[in-house]
Amino acid sequence: MLERVGVQTTADTQAIDVTGRVREIVTASGVQNGRVFVNTLHTTTAITVNEGLEDLEDDLLEFLRDLVPAERPYRHARFLHSDGQMAVNAPSHLRGALLGMHVSFPVADGAIVAGSRQTIYFVELDGPLFREYTVQVLGE
Amino acid sequence: MIDVHTHPVQVAELLRDDPALVRAVREVFGLFMPPQPLETFLLHLDEAGIDRAVLLPIDCTTAHGVTIVSNEQVAALVERCPRFIGFASVDPNLPDAPATLEHAAQEYGLRGVKLDPALQQFAIDDPQRAFPVYARAEELGLPLLIHCGMSWAPKGRSALANPLALEAVVQAFPRLRIIIAHLGWPWVNEAAMLAFRYPTVYLDTSVLFSGTPTESLRQALQTSIGIDALDRSLSRQIVFGSNYPRVDPKRAAWAVEALGLRPKLQQRIFHDNAAALLGLGGGEA
Numbered sequence: 138m139l140e141r142v143g144v145q146t147t148a149d150t151q152a153i154d155v156t157g158r159v160r161e162i163v164t165a166s167g168v169q170n171g172r173v174f175v176n177t178l179h180t181t182t183a184i185t186v187n188e189g190l191e192d193l194e195d196d197l198l199e200f201l202r203d204l205v206p207a208e209r210p211y212r213h214a215r216f217l218h219s220d221g222q223m224a225v226n227a228p229s230h231l232r233g234a235l236l237g238m239h240v241s242f243p244v245a246d247g248a249i250v251a252g253s254r255q256t257i258y259f260v261e262l263d264g265p266l267f268r269e270y271t272v273q274v275l276g277e
Numbered sequence: 278m279i280d281v282h283t284h285p286v287q288v289a290e291l292l293r294d295d296p297a298l299v300r301a302v303r304e305v306f307g308l309f310m311p312p313q314p315l316e317t318f319l320l321h322l323d324e325a326g327i328d329r330a331v332l333l334p335i336d337c338t339t340a341h342g343v344t345i346v347s348n349e350q351v352a353a354l355v356e357r358c359p360r361f362i363g364f365a366s367v368d369p370n371l372p373d374a375p376a377t378l379e380h381a382a383q384e385y386g387l388r389g390v391k392l393d394p395a396l397q398q399f400a401i402d403d404p405q406r407a408f409p410v411y412a413r414a415e416e417l418g419l420p421l422l423i424h425c426g427m428s429w430a431p432k433g434r435s436a437l438a439n440p441l442a443l444e445a446v447v448q449a450f451p452r453l454r455i456i457i458a459h460l461g462w463p464w465v466n467e468a469a470m471l472a473f474r475y476p477t478v479y480l481d482t483s484v485l486f487s488g489t490p491t492e493s494l495r496q497a498l499q500t501s502i503g504i505d506a507l508d509r510s511l512s513r514q515i516v517f518g519s520n521y522p523r524v525d526p527k528r529a530a531w532a533v534e535a536l537g538l539r540p541k542l543q544q545r546i547f548h549d550n551a552a553a554l555l556g557l558g559g560g561e562a
């Protein structure tokens with residue numbers, strides 16, 4: 138089964154803990170043994186896993202901003218005719234590429250198998266926007 | 278902070294009940310992004326630090342058979358969210374345009390008029406069609422925000438939007454306050470000339486052609502006009518505009534901040550000049 142989950146982000150850059158929602162979907166799926174995949178549907182967001190601490194969230198986002206500076210002569214800085222908008226968010230795309238678009242976990246006995254400190258994050262990198270990610274549970 | 282230039286063309290709550298608007302936004306205005314909840318619009322303003330935003334409709338009845346958001350829809354958004362300031366749009370090609378403007382101001386409380394000669398396809402200095410609209414706006418004390426320069430809209434004709442044609446309007450209607458949108462790019466010097474020459478002419482900062490908003494604005498204000506000239510002669514005639522959703526308000530705001538202006542000039546651009554122009558109070562003493 139696959140579920141699309143909407144999330145209204147509220148800032149330019151934001152790490153949103155979605156672990157609870159993913160666990161709920163796994164439980165509701167009825168799958169006892171298999172695997173769960175969490176994917177973002179966007180190219181200026183990311184899905185990642187880290188310890189669920191505010192200081193680490195801040196460090197992660199700040200480090201991303203340092204790695205990919207806002208100002209630089211990016212080529213992706215022009216009007217995009219297919220969108221009818223200025224495409225001037227190269228840093229958001231590049232930060233997303235560094236983090237990745239999905240994670241997956243084993244499912245055993247009807248629950249995610251994850252370390253006690255592992256937190257699943259939906260990461261906004263060009264908000265605020267209404268976004269979506271998918272949770273797909275495969276197994277029996 | 279006040280943003281004088283936003284288009285409510287991506288608001289899901291408007292688009293889902295109005296298939297004609299969906300078509301107008303795509304085919305005439307040329308925005309192809311999926312709708313977003315109204316909440317996203319407000320969060321965009323928050324992220325940029327914007328307190329109030331002007332909503333701009335465009336009445337293209339004669340040229341394209343559509344309105345790109347109606348005056349009624351703007352009024353409804355303002356009623357729902359007092360952070361918005363609604364402008365009206367009327368079609369100068371229609372003889373009842375002045376009466377429609379008066380109705381929008383008196384019945385809906387709309388506080389300015391938006392015209393886009395490139396999309397609405399009228400001559401800025403047409404005394405038969407356009408002048409009666411300017412006359413009624415002047416009489417009602419409504420500021421005019423007029424698209425000038427390149428039009429990104431698929432149906433837009435940029436040649437109709439040369440700001441030089443506004444000189445006849447400024448002279449004929451000396452009490453009409455006119456905001457030239459997009460710094461009139463590529464006619465930045467022409468737009469600036471009018472602002473230097475006439476204190477009733479304002480410029481908005483929503484210039485977009487290539488590069489980031491920071492690069493575009495630096496090119497127009499720093500390289501073309503010059504920051505010293507801006508500070509000396511135009512500091513009370515320039516207002517912040519983002520042109521959302523063609524560009525994100527946050528990036529439009531970052532572009533002004535990146536100029537490194539004198540704090541007083543930045544404050545005038547972000548707030549004081551628009552507050553005075555729109556009669557909002559809280560303007561500079």
